[in-house]
Amino acid sequence: MPDINLTIDGHKVTVPAGTLIVEAAKTAGIEIPVFCYHHKLDPVGACRLCLVDFSPGPPRPQTACTTPVAEGMVVRTQSAMAVQARADILEFELVNHPLDCPVCDKGGECPLQDFTFRHGYPTSRIDGPRLHFKKPIPLSENIALDRERCVLCYRCTRYYDEVAWEQELTVGQRGVQSFITSQFDQPLQSVFSGNIIDLCPVGALTSRVWRFESRPWDMAHTESVCSKCAVGCSVTMWERRGQLVRITSRENDDIDEGWICDRGRFDYTDVNDPKRLRTPTIDGARATWSAALAGVAAGIGGKGNKLGISLPADLTNEEAFLFKHLLDGPLRGAKVKMHGRTAIPAPAGPTLRIKEIDDAKVIVIVASDTEQDVPIVNLRVKKAMSKRGAKLIVIHPDGVDLDRNPHTVHIRNEKGSAAAEVRKLASHELLKNPGGLVAILFGDGHGSEDMNELATACGDLAEQVGGKEMPLYRATNERGALALGVAGWDSLDGVTSLLSWGAPPTAGIPSSVRFLVAWDHLPRPEHANAAVVLPATTFAERQGSYTNLEGTVQFLRPPIAVQPPLKEAWEALMEMSVALGLDMDYPGIFPIQRELAALVPALAAVAQPPDPEPAPERVLIGPAHP
Amino acid sequence: MSTLSAHLLDEIKALPARYPQPRSAVMPALDLAQEELGYLTPEAMTEVATALNLDAGYVEGVATFYTLFHLEPIGKHRFYMCTNLSCTLRGAGEIVEHLRGVIGVKEPGEVSSDGLFSYEEVECMGACEYAPMARVDHRYRYDLTPEKIDQLVAERKSSSSPLSPTLSPEGERGKPKPKRVSRKKSG
């Protein structure tokens, strides 16, 4: 469809057909204030703040957020009516709004403040008692609700309904008595609940983890990626005085579209734990790095298969590369277990990209409860179904949240027989003539399925119906570790030496271990008998890259500088390798990345990290788009 | 331990098929639940939600929006007293005052000590030519006077069975009613 030309406040603008006036205005740098409008939610025209005049058009003003542009349209956002209408609406919003700015966490990044300053009346005529509600109300452990501040833009309930397909957050009563509530005052359960904090244009929904922590202008923010699962959503990490104080979403339309799950948003307080390990120890006594690493080398070198190596889910590509050198050299033969990984083998060929789900005509999900396994991919599937007409077939023994949609076809298989069900799918009526791309997402049923069979069945189905597969890895860098050959699957029972890298193995330290080396950021009960404990950096201090489940390499950018005596992971590994006899001397992480890229074509992108000092994003109007 | 009877839950589960989209069943389902229990408890609303494959929060949001869904006990008989303009012009204020005294409550929503009565001041019910008027349970009562109020209350105190017909969402439950007596016309 051809582009549309129109004029907004005298500026000539050209935008694609279907663009809303409020978005078109942004291209000309004109701000039309909005509360209820959000570019990822269906427009409703509820708050009435964006009223503009346009001709040709009806005699009464219309909301810019619900009106698409038309050829030759002339829009006036500064007409007397529009200017007064905006000031009036803002005044209405302030009539019952409490004078909480000094104690409200939103202050400094608050659209209500900013819009009132820029578009509202300079003096107040509000003289009378305001409506009161009990406040604050804990909606969950992580989110607090303040009903007095709420401007009833309904972004939160609309998000829950449209994007997450849940209604545990709802509106009660009607009219001016309306309020946001969680169903029957029960705590919010959804793994997607935290996004309402970013959506809320006022301080009604705030993070309890970050409560009263700092003002926006006191924090430095860094664009990074989340370390909690294989989806690899983009996040913004906020730092103040060397502490990681909050994590918010950051829009990446290729992967997360601006949403993150609660694990990524709230699970960071361990970074600031005062009990963080800072110095190496040998048998519990403080030691230098060189002494500790010498002790490590002595205890794990040349042990063959009596050595176990436990690797974390969020092992970076660079660390994996160094481990590969170790496993090809002094630690050859060791048993390796990457915990948190699925049983899915490395991909056979190119796989589906997350953004391609948008265009799928039929989506097939096998052996995975995506809401728990890969939450943000689950949201993308929901969007494809509800907004783009995709059909969905789920093969899973139990009910999943996608069943909420009455059009979901759910085939309940016996555990272990998923592959057989997939083979039958080629003749399913939805797949006879899909009319476009078929997306085949498959997990491992948390160990209940034979993955070789299932992966083959999915590959065959993809060929038969014109589909592309997406293996649903769960561990953050499972795909990168698989590409580098270190995503081990061995049992660690029977080893006498154990190198535990990252969080301790979920199954615990095997009783056969005599010599334990732990590289961890917090003291653990499992370290009680450790020979050497090395202090680890967390994701907030980590440099490096992850390969997400679709194969995209994404780079971490740490908000917190590594404070000596802490060492970066790659540096500690490099020195450990030297202590074990390898000849290695990397002055920084970039040479590691270049070598890695040369070695593994699938990870060639590791050699092209983006600009280390990107221009900071404007954070004038809140962390998410207003 | 379920709040709603198994029979009622079966009826509710059969509702979605009657509408082009299943969510439309939520209002008639809540109606049936309210009929059985007298008012809607959070447990009842949750059971309705489960029976309709909806989130309980969704059902709560719907139930709190509409004034005919009662979320607190209302006693056996509810007087819905219109106090909008036409009825007030014709003396609804005094009638409500009188009603309060007769049933023994001080404010709207309060249930009388014998558990039989409560009242509510409501908006226009579309019978302005008979002002002042009220809806008592499921019937309109017109041209109210203090004497009529006394009579309406007395009738209900002495009767032990419900005086109003139960309503199904549409025609299936009831047979066509017998011929009705000619209604009072106006004008």
Place this chain on the structure above:
Amino acid sequence: MAERRGTVGGPVLTEWFGKPDLHTLDVYRSLGGYSAMQKVVTSMTAQQVIDEVKTSGLRGRGGADFPTAMKWSFVPKDHPGPKYIVVNADESEPGSAKDRYLMENSPHMLVEGAAIASFAIGGHHAWIYIRGEYDLPFEMLRDAIAEAHAKGYLGDHPFGTDYPLDVRLYRGHGAYICGEETALLESLEGKRAQPRSRPPFPALKGAWGMPTAVNNVETLSTVPWIMRNGGAEYAKRGTEKAKGTRMVTVSGDIQRPGNYEIEIGITYRDIIEGLAGGALPGRQLKVFWPGGSSAKVLPASMLDTSTDLDGLKALGTMGGSGGIIVMDDSHCVVKAAARLLRFYAFESCGKCTPCRVGGNWAVRTYERILANEGSQLELGILERVSEGLQNGRCLCGLGDAAGWVIESTYRHFRDEYEDHALRHTCNVGKALAHA
């Protein structure tokens, strides 16, 4: 003032009212009922029906006054899925009781009209959304529909044709906002009844996402008569542009409150003093709402205003839903306005900011004024709120209506407002003013 063209022939809607058991199918049929539907489904096309209604000049009687045939023609004929007629039987406008009156006296008239309308838009289902308080009309409609099914007038083969037609019922549960058509559609879909942003309009995306025409009870009840007697016959009544007859409800401080069928074009004096008997003994009429509480008030000095719908619009008010409320000099206008604002604030759905907040702010301001705590500031707030509620600021007409109440009562009865707000007194009537 549009010229009345004289009464031609008798009533239309209330033609058979008064006949015993008119609500039963046998009596209704014996008088000629369902002959229109039979003619339509067995021998006419949908376009012919629309043309006949267009000739009649019928306009919506729910308050919006939109030409009915035009509304039906907006429904796309070639749409592959279902198309719906939704009957707005949510009558909740203060002062209006005509729909209840029509449904209680002749439910079959509405059933027949709804079925014909479905045929006209190429649909097969009409849904009657009836307010929950209307228990008796609901039961009567339920029985009437069952009778029609039993007789073969509704169902898979109405009158032996292959064009299925059905009329279904859906009860509301207490919300004035459901009278707004898109809020009604939301409620029909089982949601909180909040109006939708338009466009898209219901004709394209209505009930359950399908093309829909929402019509008032009285409008559809008129359709059988038009199909029986011809659109031209209907058009002989009324004024040049506002044709036909309509129902009005007259209530308040008058001798004979009731529902009356009038020919459009007579004056309000004809109705209020003629049909409804005029003021109560010893009192003088002061003000009247010409079409429900949402119509801007007119002072008693304007009783000779014509009921012509376009003329009323030119005066800035409207014929609305025909709910005429009359108030005399024993009642205080400020108190009446305050009571109405409480109504609008209570019924506000809460979706859009100006209505939700402005309505409540107005209520609190009226309370201060009536508690003798008022001043020029409060009057300024009322004026501000009234302006902030009108002219496209709100998502639907409920907000505008609240603004009209404030504005019109203030314009015509400024001295009463100033008595309360500035002089802290009420000079209305000799008796205690108790509105």
